[in-house]
Amino acid sequence: MTRGRRIRNALMGGVFSVSGWVAIVFIFLIFLFTFKETIPIFTDPEVRHEANVEKFFVESQEGPTITDRYVWQPTSDVPKVSLWPIILGTLKATLVGLLFACPIGVAAAMFTSEFAPARMREIIKPVIELLAGVPSVVMGFFALIVLATWLQEVFGFTYRLNAINAGLALGFALVPIVYTISEDGLSAVPRAYREASYALGATNFQTAWTVVLPAAAPAVFASFVLAFGRAIGETMILLMAGGNAAITSFSLFDPLRTLSATIAAEMGEVVVGSAHYSALFFMGTLLFAITFVSNTVGQWIIARMQRRMQGAAR
Amino acid sequence: MRAMNRAARMVFTLTLVLAVAACGGRESRSTFGTDGSHPAPVADNKPLSIKGSDTMVILGQRLAEEYMTANRGTVVQVNGGGSGTGIAALINGTVDLAMSSRSMTDDEKEKVKQNRGSDVVEEPIALDALGVFVNSANPLQQLTIAQVRDIFRGKTTNWNQVGGPTAPIVLYGRESSSGTYDYFREHVLDKGDFAPRVQTLQGTAAIINAVGQDRNGIGYGGIAYAKNVRALSIASDSGPAIAPSEQTVAGGTYPLSRKLFLYYPQNAPERARKFVQWSLTPEAQALVTQVGYFPLTKAQ
Amino acid sequence: MKRRLIDKFMITLLGLSVAIILAILVVIVANIAIHGARAVTWEFITQAPRQGLTAGGIMPAIVGTAALVLLMTIVAVPLGVATAVYLHEYTPAEGLNLAWRRFRVSKGMAGRRKLFFRAMSALLATITRSAVANLAGVPSIVFGLFGLGFFIQFIGRNIDRATQPPGEVLWGQGSLLWAACTLALLTLPTVIVATEEALRTVPQDLREASLALGATQWETIRRVVLPSSLSGILTGAILGISRGAGEVAPILFTGAAYYLPYLPGDVTDQFMHLGYHVLILSTQSPDVEATKPLLYGTVFVLLALTFLLNLTGVIIRSRTRSRIQR
Numbered sequence: 001m002t003r004g005r006r007i008r009n010a011l012m013g014g015v016f017s018v019s020g021w022v023a024i025v026f027i028f029l030i031f032l033f034t035f036k037e038t039i040p041i042f043t044d045p046e047v048r049h050e051a052n053v054e055k056f057f058v059e060s061q062e063g064p065t066i067t068d069r070y071v072w073q074p075t076s077d078v079p080k081v082s083l084w085p086i087i088l089g090t091l092k093a094t095l096v097g098l099l100f101a102c103p104i105g106v107a108a109a110m111f112t113s114e115f116a117p118a119r120m121r122e123i124i125k126p127v128i129e130l131l132a133g134v135p136s137v138v139m140g141f142f143a144l145i146v147l148a149t150w151l152q153e154v155f156g157f158t159y160r161l162n163a164i165n166a167g168l169a170l171g172f173a174l175v176p177i178v179y180t181i182s183e184d185g186l187s188a189v190p191r192a193y194r195e196a197s198y199a200l201g202a203t204n205f206q207t208a209w210t211v212v213l214p215a216a217a218p219a220v221f222a223s224f225v226l227a228f229g230r231a232i233g234e235t236m237i238l239l240m241a242g243g244n245a246a247i248t249s250f251s252l253f254d255p256l257r258t259l260s261a262t263i264a265a266e267m268g269e270v271v272v273g274s275a276h277y278s279a280l281f282f283m284g285t286l287l288f289a290i291t292f293v294s295n296t297v298g299q300w301i302i303a304r305m306q307r308r309m310q311g312a313a314r
Numbered sequence: 315m316r317a318m319n320r321a322a323r324m325v326f327t328l329t330l331v332l333a334v335a336a337c338g339g340r341e342s343r344s345t346f347g348t349d350g351s352h353p354a355p356v357a358d359n360k361p362l363s364i365k366g367s368d369t370m371v372i373l374g375q376r377l378a379e380e381y382m383t384a385n386r387g388t389v390v391q392v393n394g395g396g397s398g399t400g401i402a403a404l405i406n407g408t409v410d411l412a413m414s415s416r417s418m419t420d421d422e423k424e425k426v427k428q429n430r431g432s433d434v435v436e437e438p439i440a441l442d443a444l445g446v447f448v449n450s451a452n453p454l455q456q457l458t459i460a461q462v463r464d465i466f467r468g469k470t471t472n473w474n475q476v477g478g479p480t481a482p483i484v485l486y487g488r489e490s491s492s493g494t495y496d497y498f499r500e501h502v503l504d505k506g507d508f509a510p511r512v513q514t515l516q517g518t519a520a521i522i523n524a525v526g527q528d529r530n531g532i533g534y535g536g537i538a539y540a541k542n543v544r545a546l547s548i549a550s551d552s553g554p555a556i557a558p559s560e561q562t563v564a565g566g567t568y569p570l571s572r573k574l575f576l577y578y579p580q581n582a583p584e585r586a587r588k589f590v591q592w593s594l595t596p597e598a599q600a601l602v603t604q605v606g607y608f609p610l611t612k613a614q
Numbered sequence: 615m616k617r618r619l620i621d622k623f624m625i626t627l628l629g630l631s632v633a634i635i636l637a638i639l640v641v642i643v644a645n646i647a648i649h650g651a652r653a654v655t656w657e658f659i660t661q662a663p664r665q666g667l668t669a670g671g672i673m674p675a676i677v678g679t680a681a682l683v684l685l686m687t688i689v690a691v692p693l694g695v696a697t698a699v700y701l702h703e704y705t706p707a708e709g710l711n712l713a714w715r716r717f718r719v720s721k722g723m724a725g726r727r728k729l730f731f732r733a734m735s736a737l738l739a740t741i742t743r744s745a746v747a748n749l750a751g752v753p754s755i756v757f758g759l760f761g762l763g764f765f766i767q768f769i770g771r772n773i774d775r776a777t778q779p780p781g782e783v784l785w786g787q788g789s790l791l792w793a794a795c796t797l798a799l800l801t802l803p804t805v806i807v808a809t810e811e812a813l814r815t816v817p818q819d820l821r822e823a824s825l826a827l828g829a830t831q832w833e834t835i836r837r838v839v840l841p842s843s844l845s846g847i848l849t850g851a852i853l854g855i856s857r858g859a860g861e862v863a864p865i866l867f868t869g870a871a872y873y874l875p876y877l878p879g880d881v882t883d884q885f886m887h888l889g890y891h892v893l894i895l896s897t898q899s900p901d902v903e904a905t906k907p908l909l910y911g912t913v914f915v916l917l918a919l920t921f922l923l924n925l926t927g928v929i930i931r932s933r934t935r936s937r938i939q940r
Contacts, residue, residue, distance in 0.1 A: 012835075019700055020738070020742055022693055022696075030760045034756060071510055073507050127636060127639065133860075133924035134860075135862070136861075138860070138913055141896050146645055149527075175638075233751075235863040236893065240897060244489075244513055246514075263758075264758075266489070267758075267762070269398035269402050271405050271406065288752060292752075391871070394898060523902040
């Protein structure tokens with residue numbers, strides 16, 4: 001082999017190895033830089049005067065109801081930086097979204113993988129994946145302009161933009177995630193399981209419900225976890241359709257404000273280095289941590305599922 | 315296999331060439347005339363960047379369009395985001411002029427001095443009336459400032475407590491980056507806090523839209539945007555209820571009138587100063603009325 | 615017979631959920647198509663907005679989106695393909711568990727050191743795959759924060775400090791370059807996963823034959839593996855593009871502007887963007903009645919663009935897959 005070829009081979013091998021590090025480096029950097037801007041919350045006394053962990057989670061104002069006591073108003077004369085209204089808003093939207101997407105997604109996946117004829121499956125699967133291709137800003141637009149009006153007309157809400165409107169639109173965006181992964185999991189269940197069940201006299205649906213679905217439970221659960229991660233981090237839909245009122249309220253009919261929407265809306269006005277700036281980055285780090293944990297858990301479950309499926313298929 | 319290699323290489327090179335061409339020098343930038351057409355490329359000139367108040371952004375854009383037509387070769391770009399956004403950008407050094415519907419705080423002026431090395435110049439260019447809006451179907455015609463304060467602080471929660479129908483009051487307000495928000499908080503809420511229930515919207519027009527669609531809604535914003543909603547007459551603590559109009563605003567009798575400002579550091583480039591001077595000329599002030607605000611009187 | 619009836623009933627319920635999902639998609643698309651198609655005229659696509667965004671067209675937003683996406687692809691695709699090639703071609707195929715077990719079992723054998731490095735390589739591959747999956751899960755707004763904190767404040771400001779007169783800010787602010795880099799990070803996982811899938815479809819025998827004939831690993835990749843997986847790589851690129859074209863959160867603080875009187879001519883320029891335009895017109899519109907048709911038109915163009923790209927990618931992918939299965 002000529003030296004040229006050998007050098008080129010070694011060089012390209014090096015290039016590829018370096019690029020292999022890219023993903024690791026950037027995940028690390030993302031965490032580092034979002035956390036870096038949060039550090040003043042723990043160290044800088046001027047920033048700590050306005051925003052610190054205690055103020056985020058513990059401090060409360062005078063007031064009869066929890067809505068009065070936990071308030072997010074960072075630009076007030078006396079800045080109030082309780083994160084509870086925002087966290088609660090995030091959880092409300094996620095709850096409604098998952099409540100909609102999970103049952104419907106799994107049911108559709110079951111139908112597609114167990115009962116639909118092959119040709120129907122080839123049409124349904126890409127079409128539902130098309131729903132995944134709708135940009136979230138378009139979904140938010142739809143929820144703001146069309147869905148909110150329709151919901152208010154049908155159900156007579158006091159607030160046009162509320163947790164149900166935003167959560168429902170979020171659910172629309174989550175369904176393809178739940179569907180795709182659950183369907184993959186259901187299809188991967190070995191035929192032997194189904195055939196054994198039929199041999200024992202079970203009907204189609206009984207088999208699907210009591211044999212196939214439990215066998216695919218890890219995949220289904222993983223899809224829920226990934227949908228959860230997506231819901232927590234979703235920005236546009238909730239910014240446009242949620243009403244943007246940071247209130248500590250358990251009612252689903254009230255408007256809400258999520259962590260990502262707060263960052264998106266308030267980042268534009270902050271002076272770099274101010275307490276408000278650090279508080280927003282704190283929220284960003286929180287979001288990153290939550291999604292990191294939920295994604296790692298989801299991944300681990302999928303890996304276990306794959307190993308188990310491979311073991312069973314032998 | 316070989317043909318595909320060559321084809322792939324050609325596509326790749328073509329893309330690269332296109333990319334490089336797209337990254338051409340600033341000299342190739344073309345601007346749009348006020349009719350949306352593209353005139354010939356203009357001489358190289360760093361664009362004047364203006365940012366800030368959503369209340370003022372339409373005015374800013376109209377002024378920019380006229381200024382660019384009157385001064386061929388200049389480029390002015392205007393962006394909104396709220397007075398706070400503009401002031402923050404001024405402090406951060408990423409814009410030349412900040413539009414603001416409230417005056418800068420001493421703290422902010424200090425930060426400009428620190429970051430940009432000179433004092434900030436405050437230049438009012440128009441007058442605005444802050445309207446309190448309700449849906450056209452709402453029978454109310456007027457409110458006192460004290461009543462508005464209690465409504466937006468969350469103490470008054472039902473329309474029947476202020477003489478309206480029995481229905482919950484739905485509050486619409488602005489983001490904290492807004493000068494309108496700050497002005498309202500200072501002059502109506504007496505520096506108190508908004509009720510948590512206020513739905514924060516970006517931009518006065520969004521508030522108008524929301525109130526227009528919600529018969530129980532109430533909101534506030536610059537009067538220039540008022541369409542399909544009713545601007546209430548406002549009574550200050552001692553006087554009668556005054557409706558917002560050119561006379562009452564210029565005359566100072568409408569209790570919620572305010573100046574709209576342009577801010578720039580003293581050491582700002584010439585292009586910023588020129589623009590500000592121009593906006594005080596009669597032809598520019600005529601635009602102010604066109605957009606829906608009130609020109610500065612001779613006293614101001 | 616009762617069991618049969620319950621069975622049929624439950625299956626119908628399941629089918630109903632599919633119908634619901636399809637209905638939602640149809641309603642969204644139809645609503646946008648009906649209201650939007652009316653607004654999309656030739657002037658709409660070729661003119662700039664005027665009169666404070668209440669009239670005119672969205673041409674600068676289309677150009678801005680195209681420029682952004684092009685730049686993003688130039689950054690993301692080579693990097694993503696390279697990472698996928700590394701993961702598939704340069705790391706042991708047997709996975710971490712097996713590699714580690716082989717090393718542990720090899721007490722005192724001659725190739726112990728080699729097996730150790732093989733196991734470490736497998737570990738790195740597992741961590742990298744995990745990092746890719748985590749990158750895919752990072753919320754888009756956090757990417758925006760990262761773009762602001764890293765690309766703009768850290769890299770951009772330092773470049774300014776080194777190259778610009780004091781006080782002037784050129785690289786340390788939002789621009790096409792930084793927005794494209796931020797978006798490239800966001801779409802990287804899509805490209806990596808699709809490319810790995812494509813690489814997997816190349817039979818191992820082909821690689822072994824090439825190596826047996828004396829080619830180096832790089833030559834094998836360049837002349838055998840990559841050309842035959844080109845369509846899969848293309849799918850990944852297209853899917854990544856369609857995803858990047860629709861994301862708005864990452865560009866909020868990294869360069870998007872809602873009214874610029876010029877087209878971006880330089881990577882340091884700001885840009886208008888279809889998705890960002892939709893956001894602004896929906897929430898900050900100066901006159902909601904006047905801009906509603908424009909808003910619908912913009913949404914229509916954006917949706918048409920992303921759907922077209924998505925559909926192309928999906929079709930190519932399913933055709934490649936069915937070719938393999940046959």
